[in-house]
Amino acid sequence: MPQQEERRVAVVTGASRGLGKGIALALGEAGYVVYVTGRTVDAGTHDLGGTVGETAREVTGRGGTGVAVACDHRDDGAVAAVVARVGTEQGRLDLLVNNAFAVPDGVTSARGFWEKPLDAAMMFDVGLRSTYTMTWHAAPLLLASAPRSPLVVNVSGFGAVCYLHGPAYGAVKAGVDKMTHDMAVDLDGTGVSVVALWPGLLRTERTMRVVDGDPELYRDSLPIMEHPELTGRAIAALDAGLPAAKQRRSGRALIGAELATELGVTDVDGRVPVSRRSLLGGPLAYSDAVVR
Template sequence: MIEKPRVAIVTGASRGAGKGIALALGEAGMTVYVTGRSTAGPTGDLPGTIGETAAEVTARGGRGIGVAVDHASDESVAAFVEQVSAEHGYVDVLVNNVFAVPDGLTKPLPFWEQALDMGQMFDIGLRSTYVMTALAAPLMIADPSRRGLVVNTSGFGGTCFMHGPAYGAVKAGVDKMAHDFAVDLQSHGVTALSLWMGLLRTERTSRVLAAEPEKYRGADQTTESPEFPGRVIAALDAHADKERFTGRVLVAAEMAAILGVADVDGRQPASRRPLLGDPPRFSDAVVR
């Protein structure tokens, strides 16, 4: 009997962390659905489209499928899940990565001087994670023997002050959401967790570093490639005992050391925990 390929969904994968994660899962031989709004050309002033990412996933040894999805629309997400169901009937790996980055997010202003559109992160970041997972869950629990994996991408802003209260609330929210997903999914053989990424060398970050070279001198030596968290996710998915990580908030650099994963340049990135703090620990209590 021919084994069915692992099927993954990576949301927000036109560029940045999502693209890097999709490429790493493609290298692991997975069929990867790449979602986003950038189709014929990039949205905004950053490069990248879902088609380009999907093509590179295929070139890396997997099978990339680009699908235009508006993660602000429940109907758009539902239609996408119906497509995946019709084409494969199951999902093994779901990476909730799509995120809105409002203009001025990194400006050092008090929250009352920031634009109110910082709240768009609650829709494309927090709510989008809930909707995507709720709609995809039936495809993930259909066959417990496939031992599925849900990963919410997050970061140290979940516990330290970073970019203001709206950003912090979203990161803390997706961390707690992963823990609570795990409570319901565990009996169905699906692991759910949140993965804290470091400073990634994305298109956006590279532009910021280049704009103020003196301010960020040496910062490139502490960054991670966008593919690094994807390599960690692929290793977690293949782990014989990945269930022991369910419900937890994990630091990608620390998991890489445990799993024997290196970055694309062979380096072992250092955890930013000493600088930015510890991930949260949640109660084991369950109240229905």
């Protein structure tokens, strides 16, 4: 385990539970100092459980150093305060994982978008805008850490290229991918890399509640479902690689299962993850043209 002053410093947004928590725990196991952000501070206030404090304590229990920071990622001032705290306490930022995402009621229903509540639009605020805003505030700290080859990971998904949960959800994921590409253009030559990452079907608290309600319906999906920590393991492996390997991928959307396999990472139960590319599609290619 690296000494405290050698440990890489990470921020994982939206990590009270779900994928963010899994990523934070995997980074803790790899020895990171992990700042965990989220809105849930008090136990029992969210129907799926979890708080930023609980995640931070588990990060520490895994061998890392967990730091809980309450943050509503709709609040630009709160986001700026997170980055300022990291700068004051650590003096650097090596890894930023933009995972925060709003999940409005009814987003997964089979109804038309006009039949769903209009608050589905909140995904544009916490999902798309929050990714931009957090990276904007963190950029100076990341650039100052350039000799340590910092990495930004924007969590995206297959909804960028297939119909998944409706047009608002798809637009957010497609936007995150394009934003990642364009961020990489601006960051080229700075030493900071940025990628978008697509997890597979995840064993989060929210998903497993649905599965447990109708296990027979999801019987065939269970064997290929990914534990949230798999994504964190893949991120840690990518971040631990040579700077050139990160730069080579910068600007690209990567399928998590494929990245994990390429880097020799397995799921927590030892399974080799299965890419869903053949079923749902793969990342788009963008033009190399740059117009300033």
